[in-house]
Amino acid sequence: MSIEVTNVTKKYGDFYALDDVSVSLPTGQLTALLGPSGGGKSTLLRIIAGLDTADSGTVAIEGTNATRLPPQKRNVGFVFQHYAVFKHMTVAKNVAFGLEIRKTPKAEVRRRVDELLELVHLSQFADRLPSQLSGGQRQRMALARALAVEPTVLLLDEPFGALDAKVRKELREWLRRLHDEVHVTTVFVTHDQEEAMEVADEIVVINQGRVEQVGSPDELYDEPASDFVMGFLGEVTRLGPVRLRPHDVEVGVTPGRAGAIPGTITRLLRVGFEVRLQVELDRELGGGADPVSVVLSRSHARSLDLELGSKVWLTAAVGAVTVPAMVAV
Amino acid sequence: MATATLDAPEVTARPTPTRRAGPRTTLTAGSSLGLGVAVTWFSLLVLIPLTAIVVTSAERGWSGYVDTITNPQTMAAIRLTVGQSLLVTGINVVMGTLIAWVLVRDRFWGKAVLDVVIDIPFALPTIVAGLVLLGLYGQGSPLGLDWAYTERAVMLALAFVTLPFVVRTVQPVLGELDHDVEEAAASLGAKRLTIFRRIILPSLAPAIAAGAALSFARAIAEYGSLVLLSGNKPFSTEVVSVRVLSFIENGSTASAAAVASLMLAVALFVIVVLDIVQRRVSRRG
Amino acid sequence: MVEVSTPVKWLLRLLAIGYVFFLVAWPVSTIVREAFADGVGAFFDIFSDEQVVNALALTVQVAVQAVLINLVFGVGISLLLVRYEFPGKRLLSALVDLPMSVSPVVVGLSLLLVYNGRDGWFGTHLEEWGVQIIFSGTGMIMATCFVALPLVIREVVPVLAEIGDDQEQAARSLGANSRQTFWRITLPSIKWAVVYGVVLSLARSLGEFGAVKVVSGNVANQTQTATLVVEKQYQSFDQAGAYTVSFVLAFVSVLCIVVVSILRPKEHH
Numbered sequence: 001m002s003i004e005v006t007n008v009t010k011k012y013g014d015f016y017a018l019d020d021v022s023v024s025l026p027t028g029q030l031t032a033l034l035g036p037s038g039g040g041k042s043t044l045l046r047i048i049a050g051l052d053t054a055d056s057g058t059v060a061i062e063g064t065n066a067t068r069l070p071p072q073k074r075n076v077g078f079v080f081q082h083y084a085v086f087k088h089m090t091v092a093k094n095v096a097f098g099l100e101i102r103k104t105p106k107a108e109v110r111r112r113v114d115e116l117l118e119l120v121h122l123s124q125f126a127d128r129l130p131s132q133l134s135g136g137q138r139q140r141m142a143l144a145r146a147l148a149v150e151p152t153v154l155l156l157d158e159p160f161g162a163l164d165a166k167v168r169k170e171l172r173e174w175l176r177r178l179h180d181e182v183h184v185t186t187v188f189v190t191h192d193q194e195e196a197m198e199v200a201d202e203i204v205v206i207n208q209g210r211v212e213q214v215g216s217p218d219e220l221y222d223e224p225a226s227d228f229v230m231g232f233l234g235e236v237t238r239l240g241p242v243r244l245r246p247h248d249v250e251v252g253v254t255p256g257r258a259g260a261i262p263g264t265i266t267r268l269l270r271v272g273f274e275v276r277l278q279v280e281l282d283r284e285l286g287g288g289a290d291p292v293s294v295v296l297s298r299s300h301a302r303s304l305d306l307e308l309g310s311k312v313w314l315t316a317a318v319g320a321v322t323v324p325a326m327v328a329v
Numbered sequence: 330m331a332t333a334t335l336d337a338p339e340v341t342a343r344p345t346p347t348r349r350a351g352p353r354t355t356l357t358a359g360s361s362l363g364l365g366v367a368v369t370w371f372s373l374l375v376l377i378p379l380t381a382i383v384v385t386s387a388e389r390g391w392s393g394y395v396d397t398i399t400n401p402q403t404m405a406a407i408r409l410t411v412g413q414s415l416l417v418t419g420i421n422v423v424m425g426t427l428i429a430w431v432l433v434r435d436r437f438w439g440k441a442v443l444d445v446v447i448d449i450p451f452a453l454p455t456i457v458a459g460l461v462l463l464g465l466y467g468q469g470s471p472l473g474l475d476w477a478y479t480e481r482a483v484m485l486a487l488a489f490v491t492l493p494f495v496v497r498t499v500q501p502v503l504g505e506l507d508h509d510v511e512e513a514a515a516s517l518g519a520k521r522l523t524i525f526r527r528i529i530l531p532s533l534a535p536a537i538a539a540g541a542a543l544s545f546a547r548a549i550a551e552y553g554s555l556v557l558l559s560g561n562k563p564f565s566t567e568v569v570s571v572r573v574l575s576f577i578e579n580g581s582t583a584s585a586a587a588v589a590s591l592m593l594a595v596a597l598f599v600i601v602v603l604d605i606v607q608r609r610v611s612r613r614g
Numbered sequence: 615m616v617e618v619s620t621p622v623k624w625l626l627r628l629l630a631i632g633y634v635f636f637l638v639a640w641p642v643s644t645i646v647r648e649a650f651a652d653g654v655g656a657f658f659d660i661f662s663d664e665q666v667v668n669a670l671a672l673t674v675q676v677a678v679q680a681v682l683i684n685l686v687f688g689v690g691i692s693l694l695l696v697r698y699e700f701p702g703k704r705l706l707s708a709l710v711d712l713p714m715s716v717s718p719v720v721v722g723l724s725l726l727l728v729y730n731g732r733d734g735w736f737g738t739h740l741e742e743w744g745v746q747i748i749f750s751g752t753g754m755i756m757a758t759c760f761v762a763l764p765l766v767i768r769e770v771v772p773v774l775a776e777i778g779d780d781q782e783q784a785a786r787s788l789g790a791n792s793r794q795t796f797w798r799i800t801l802p803s804i805k806w807a808v809v810y811g812v813v814l815s816l817a818r819s820l821g822e823f824g825a826v827k828v829v830s831g832n833v834a835n836q837t838q839t840a841t842l843v844v845e846k847q848y849q850s851f852d853q854a855g856a857y858t859v860s861f862v863l864a865f866v867s868v869l870c871i872v873v874v875s876i877l878r879p880k881e882h883h
Binding site: 354356359360363364368370371375376377379381382427430431432435443445447448449451456457460461462464465466485488489492521543546547549550553556557571573574577585586592593596599600603604 | 706
Binding site: 051070075080145 | 777780781783784785786787788789790791794798799802803805
């Protein structure tokens with residue numbers, strides 16, 4: 001295990017940012033800390049890096065107890081949401097910083113910097129100032145800077161949070177490929193479930209200062225341990241006694257199937273290749289106050305001849321992931 | 330494979346996350362030492378000496394204190410200083426805001442020079458300020474004025490040294506005002522004067538207040554520029570700082586301290602006003 | 615932006631320029647005329663006056679030392695106020711502004727009460743150990759430090775707050791210790807703010823009059839600074855001399871202001 005966090009608690013006044021959190025992060029993997037804002041995931045990352053200290057609990061990195069070590073002795077690479085570029089230094093100087101601090105010979109520094117700028121596709125910008133780079137380029141520079149010191153672990157705090165949607169998607173794929181090349185143990189914080197699902201080998205879901213679930217993207221999606229995890233990883237709707245994904249709701253136009261709940265289509269929206277429905281359930285037959293959301297493919301919707309006001313019968317699809325609906329959330 | 334231990338798996342309703350930082354410290358060993366050295370130096374240089382003024386002013390008891398302050402010559406100096414300082418602060422509120430407006434919203438050749446000239450009173454030695462004003466407004470004035478050794482001279486000197494305060498506090502705030510709001514008001518049918526009075530002025534008010542407080546404090550405290558210009562005539566053009574200095578020169582430090590303690594009170598008052606204004610502005614975000 | 619009408623714009627412009635011209639620009643420009651009234655030769659004659667030369671040399675000595683002290687203290691306290699939390703921080707932050715509004719005469723008096731050798735709180739003890747503060751260079755440096763104290767802090771604090779501590783944290787995570795972080799990251803980021811603070815402090819320190827007058831004893835050739843010489847010359851009807859020394863002082867202070875205004879916009883490139 002590369003990073004071992006044991007019973008870590010961190011309080012701000014009487015607010016628990018982290019409440020007795022224990023988690024082990026394996027060597028060489030790309031792990032996402034996923035959760036809503038203010039849930040404690042960034043605090044956990046900063047405690048691993050030594051930028052914040054835990055009130056209690058321990059952190060071990062590659063078997064060494066790092067709880068009391070200052071950040072500069074932990075050999076971690078940290079990438080900040082707003083890049084934290086050294087504004088007064090050129091791109092090359094930024095990347096060289098950690099090596100110069102370590103008194104690496106000049107020729108060696110130059111070689112490493114060239115190599116890293118090549119890796120992050122910034123070679124032609126070596127002598128520019130960070131202010132002359134775009135947001136995505138700055139973040140790649142920050143990544144090269146963090147990798148320069150050959151860290152044991154690479155920590156990224158919402159690395160793509162400040163970028164626009166398109167660049168974000170590009171960098172996300174690029175990070176995945178980079179990790180496949182470099183293989184350094186990497187942990188990144190995100191509140192974007194899509195980002196986590198797409199990039200990470202392993203996801204740790206954190207909410208209200210606690211770990212909700214740990215697992216691969218598929219495990220989390222298919223076997224959510226709690227209502228929260230299910231809701232956070234994708235859209236959820238309620239159908240009678242259970243909660244499930246809108247695309248797992250089977251729509252019929254005749255009553256036939258057992259347990260089918262009747263209702264009326266009150267909204268119908270075509271978005272790209274899918275059709276989104278809102279179905280108002282007939283009240284006397286166990287329908288809730290909220291309408292049920294349903295997603296189905298366009299061709300499927302057409303074959304059923306669905307229109308606004310159509311009468312439909314809803315069931316949970318075979319093999320659908322469901323959790324019991326809580327009475328009041 | 331990653332594992333996690335959940336010590337309390339049930340989701341409990343928690344109070345909404347509020348970050349309340351109590352009186353805690355983030356000082357490290359090194360920074361504590363730095364703070365200690367800094368506070369010691371600051372105490373030796375500023376806090377203890379200023380405390381000495383308060384202590385010394387109390388040496389002769391309440392009646393002694395009151396006697397010094399209510400001495401007719403001292404009262405005349407206080408009246409003159411406070412009166413002229415208020416007058417000059419008023420002038421600064423109007424002219425300072427106006428100049429800041431011109432510097433931010435107007436564009437003309439030589440504006441950069443105007444911008445630099447505003448700062449001259451801040452850097453020019455006060456004794457030199459008095460001397461140059463004497464050249465233009467004293468005996469043999471090219472303007473045909475002879476205000477030397479009159480109340481006008483006091484006002485002139487105070488207006489000179491306090492010029493930058495309102496301008497420099499209002500200017501950045503005015504520069505960052507959101508033009509959209511003014512345009513929104515205009516689109517709703519507001520006239521220019523209404524926009525200024527209802528939209529712009531309220532946003533500038535804290536900055537104007539801060540600038541006015543600073544310029545009042547500076548005016549009350551002024552000494553150097555008045556030495557040559559006002560003539561320091563008792564009951565006529567003698568200001569409080571000159572009065573304090575003559576007490577010092579006569580060796581009556583207790584009387585000097587008594588008057589100085591009043592001036593110190595004004596300075597403290599201004600610091601409190603500034604702190605409140607700054608907090609209000611930063612709370613507005 | 616809501617434009618004002620043209621006549622109003624011209625009126626405001628005229629009022630602003632007129633006010634500043636009559637109050638500052640014209641009076642200050644008279645000093646050039648007065649200083650060179652008897653020709654350039656006469657102007658330079660003043661530098662053969664031993665008293666003036668000694669006063670100028672003393673002024674520079676006192677100002678430079680005071681600026682150095684305020685530089686170290688100012689940068690240090692700015693870092694503490696912006697980067698750390700500690701009890702009493704708000705109070706300290708308000709108190710460091712106090713010297714801005716305390717009268718120079720009161721500053722002088724306050725130092726006199728504590729450090730004079732006859733009956734000062736600490737002065738009598740210091741006198742026993744052979745340390746004289748009042749009527750000496752030390753007292754003059756202290757008085758100058760006092761009046762110029764907030765200038766560096768007022769420039770540095772907002773810049774430090776604005777740049778945040780992201781860069782410093784990044785440096786720490788890359789292996790830099792606090793000393794390396796300060797010299798390589800923090801100081802280069804606040805460089806210009808420090809330069810402005812120093813230039814403004816220098817202008818203020820060279821021109822200090824009231825506080826120095828009280829603590830120096832004003833002894834010619836020993837504790838008489840340039841501003842004190844101006845007063846003395848003027849009062850002994852040596853107007854030409856007073857204007858000449860004033861010109862030197864005004865030249866340096868205006869130069870400081872111009873240097874700052876030229877440097878300042880570069881920050882926002």
